[in-house]
Amino acid sequence: MTEDSGRHGRGRPNEGPKAAARNRAALVAAAREVFAERGLEVPLSAIAKRAGVGQAVLYRHFSDRTAAVAAVLEENVRQIEQAAEDERATFAGMLGVLTWHLTDSAAFIGLLHAERAGSRSGIRSQTLGLSERVERALRQHLPPEHRLSAGDDLTLAIAMVSAAVTSPTREERELRALAAWRLLDVEVGPVRAFDG
Amino acid sequence: MTEDSGRHGRGRPNEGPKAAARNRAALVAAAREVFAERGLEVPLSAIAKRAGVGQAVLYRHFSDRTAAVAAVLEENVRQIEQAAEDERATFAGMLGVLTWHLTDSAAFIGLLHAERAGSRSGIRSQTLGLSERVERALRQHLPPEHRLSAGDDLTLAIAMVSAAVTSPTREERELRALAAWRLLDVEVGPVRAFDG
Amino acid sequence: MTEDSGRHGRGRPNEGPKAAARNRAALVAAAREVFAERGLEVPLSAIAKRAGVGQAVLYRHFSDRTAAVAAVLEENVRQIEQAAEDERATFAGMLGVLTWHLTDSAAFIGLLHAERAGSRSGIRSQTLGLSERVERALRQHLPPEHRLSAGDDLTLAIAMVSAAVTSPTREERELRALAAWRLLDVEVGPVRAFDG
Amino acid sequence: MTEDSGRHGRGRPNEGPKAAARNRAALVAAAREVFAERGLEVPLSAIAKRAGVGQAVLYRHFSDRTAAVAAVLEENVRQIEQAAEDERATFAGMLGVLTWHLTDSAAFIGLLHAERAGSRSGIRSQTLGLSERVERALRQHLPPEHRLSAGDDLTLAIAMVSAAVTSPTREERELRALAAWRLLDVEVGPVRAFDG
């Protein structure tokens, strides 16, 4: 790779591995936007186009649609896990962070719905691990006497609230999410991204 | 059509107009099954095949996918409305009937979710009338002092519960629905179809 | 798209972008032939097949049937315009070139017919610009005292002659075109493609 | 057919053979309108619907599209033949009648175009007889010294004029037809239907 670095047709010169990381970031960002705007079934080419890369680059990074969805969600999940690591975290605070992500990402909402029979089964089964991580993070701060501490109540409550969060505008989504938690008689901390 | 005249016409003999009603029923039943098994985006041809009719028959009865979905839901909605007409109906009883339909029909569940951003929006907008009819039927029996009587709480609660009902088996779905109502601290009557 | 991922991808190896230009040319040539042989309403797939490419390639190059027709005609029109640029061009000479194209391309004939009520109107309206360019090129060399110089007479005459040019063999078409011009008492130069 | 005359599903009672003639007339009229409005490629069902009959009735009367087109044209052709029978008929007068039919019927225009390679070949070949009858009728009154009396000039001239007649409005069509005859330096009598 010393003299042949000009072998790419034309277009931007080979920028080496650094471009790979940049492309991946661009793709994830593009996927997040496009999934939010047009649903989880957009043509994959739309993601590549938005990211400004060729389609094959998308395939290099994500072997299929599922992987792209998972990559988008991974970021949300990781933030929630980080929030859980914070020693000062409370359950209500965790719910605030969770709610923030629910209002932020349409794909994330879908993640927290339980598996729907037959629908897009691929995506769900491969992202199940992610939703378990979310739940584990929340349980770290769930007081034993909390009204959601029994059995699957937490799982259920999250699914129920995420169902409520369906609105075109962000503000509306937040209002609905908070209303849903209130209906469940669950206290929620401030709705915010975790910033450390 | 270019120069080919006489395309076909063999196969199962034409059974005449009498088949029309039978076909429509078969199509609705097939649609209900197929939508439940494979989601609302199955190829329409799958419905026709399951019903044992040609594709054009499907188009004769349902001009588009939306119409097919609506036809499936119409039956559920009508039953709920009929239940509401019963003088002895109670709100808890209505919720039981609603819950029965939720556990019965995957498509019906989707109906009661609020519009999901970007998702095949056509279907929702054209079936909105149906979900309003469901809610109206329930409100007829909603006592003023009920905990869901304020604002959009009923709407929200229904959306939340329907989100909980996602399981491959019917029993599981019923359990989850009841758990969801319990979390909402709402009393529900026996889960059953309305039979007059 | 429901759950089927991984549709295909074998067959003749991808020849890369270099094929793009070659394919476009092949498509235009195929379209010219196929339109001539089977009319403007052939299945688009016939064009793709004749060109030896997949259907999507056709769609990449021509967004719809109109665009394919226009691409075929564009070449004819351009030649006529080039002929008009020649300083030594005469009106009779231009008519010869026009006549050559009439005898060469069935689609070109259709172009110069006025819009037929109800017929696949899309094609005509989007190719109207092309026929105007032909006429403009001819008018550049139309002497003021020519018998076709008044009003729409040129337009009419062209439409009339193109109507005469309907024969399966090329020789026959040329004969008929010349007979038509003679009936109109209009002198025509040698029937030939413009070669600069 | 005495006691069983009620055996048709329901709908209008069996009106016997008289209905057949009435239906045929309705079909021809409907076909004329529909062909004029939507071109020769309309779905045949549109003709049946416009005529107010079932589709099978159309098939009883016309075995295929060609037969329907021919039936429409037959009326025009017959009128021209009748005009030719009139002893007082002149060639110019015949052209006037011909022109009237050209402006009246889009399908008739097509009839008089020479065969276009490959396009709708079925229709043309089966209606060729009709155009020959038109020409024969005209030739009965063609003076030997007329400028169209040589060879195929009459055929050609008719094709050329019919090509000129392409306009959405009737008035416009008549103007264009007359302009075309003028360009051909041929005298035309009053444009009118032959009424005996």
Next chain:
DNA sequence: AATGAATGAGGATTCATTCAT
């Protein structure tokens, strides 16, 4: 490592034609 053209199967839709009633 990136590009973007090509593949070709699959879903949607239309319509000529038949046939039970």
Next chain:
DNA sequence: GATGAATGAATCCTCATTCAT
């Protein structure tokens, strides 16, 4: 004789995926 529903092939168009450059 008439009705009009059903058939199912054929066309259009879209996209996931590969691969020469």
